[in-house]
Amino acid sequence: GIQVEQSPPDLILQEGANSTLRCNFSDSVNNLQWFHQNPWGQLINLFYIPSGTKQNGRLSATTVATERYSLLYISSSQTTDSGVYFCAVVGNSGNTPLVFGKGTRLSVIA
Amino acid sequence: DTGVSQDPRHKITKRGQNVTFRCDPISEHNRLYWYRQTLGQGPEFLTYFQNEAQLEKSRLLSDRFSAERPKGSFSTLEIQRTEQGDSAMYLCASSLGRIPYNEQFFGPGTRLTVL
Numbered sequence: 001g002i003q004v005e006q007s008p009p010d011l012i013l014q015e016g017a018n019s020t021l022r023c024n025f026s027d028s029v030n031n032l033q034w035f036h037q038n039p040w041g042q043l044i045n046l047f048y049i050p051s052g053t054k055q056n057g058r059l060s061a062t063t064v065a066t067e068r069y070s071l072l073y074i075s076s077s078q079t080t081d082s083g084v085y086f087c088a089v090v091g092n093s094g095n096t097p098l099v100f101g102k103g104t105r106l107s108v109i110a
Numbered sequence: 111d112t113g114v115s116q117d118p119r120h121k122i123t124k125r126g127q128n129v130t131f132r133c134d135p136i137s138e139h140n141r142l143y144w145y146r147q148t149l150g151q152g153p154e155f156l157t158y159f160q161n162e163a164q165l166e167k168s169r170l171l172s173d174r175f176s177a178e179r180p181k182g183s184f185s186t187l188e189i190q191r192t193e194q195g196d197s198a199m200y201l202c203a204s205s206l207g208r209i210p211y212n213e214q215f216f217g218p219g220t221r222l223t224v225l
Contacts, residue, residue: 030212031212040218041219045213045216048213086153088152096166098143098155098203100153100154101152102150
């Protein structure tokens with residue numbers, strides 16, 4: 001099945017710093033989502049981005065489907081950005097569930 | 111409609127007992143998914159429904175696990191004869207199920223602890 005790799009596994013930032021999280025996937029996809037998992041375990045949808053670029057406030061994401069990667073940018077980080085960020089994909093058959101990466105654990109310190 | 115809901119949020123049980131979890135999807139969504147997440151890992155797929163039909167089951171779903179979605183609305187996940195290895199967060203998600211509108215939305219999860 002499709003493989004998803006995220007990097008880095010852990011990231012520590014000073015408040016106000018910028019960061020880039022990467023997601024590589026092994027096959028063509030028709031769905032790619034970025035999530036933020038908060039300390040209570042809730043998965044919060046950040047982006048639905050099988051291709052192209054989207055922005056939402058301090059966050060933006062770019063997926064280059066032909067090269068099989070996606071990037072999540074966090075600018076001017078805040079302590080509330082702390083948590084685990086997951087990338088998840090659905091392969092091109094379209095009838096499969098999300099396959100998740102192992103996540104990037106982000107800690108933003110004041 | 112405020113999103114996917116799950117009940118209970120926490121469940122502590124003794125090994126060997128049966129437990130049942132409930133998921134209510136977003137009302138217009140016809141696809142419903144169950145995932146399991148253990149500490150330090152990403153969620154892993156268990157099973158999913160298109161309306162009331164169970165279309166796929168993961169090899170993670172042993173014969174002690176059963177899921178239903180009897181009227182194509184809410185779903186239940188039952189674990190029989192629980193084992194300590196079943197301790198995990200059980201997540202439910204739903205989607206419209208139509209490409210390209212197949213974004214999945216997750217509930218808050220049920221955290222199971224088996225003693």
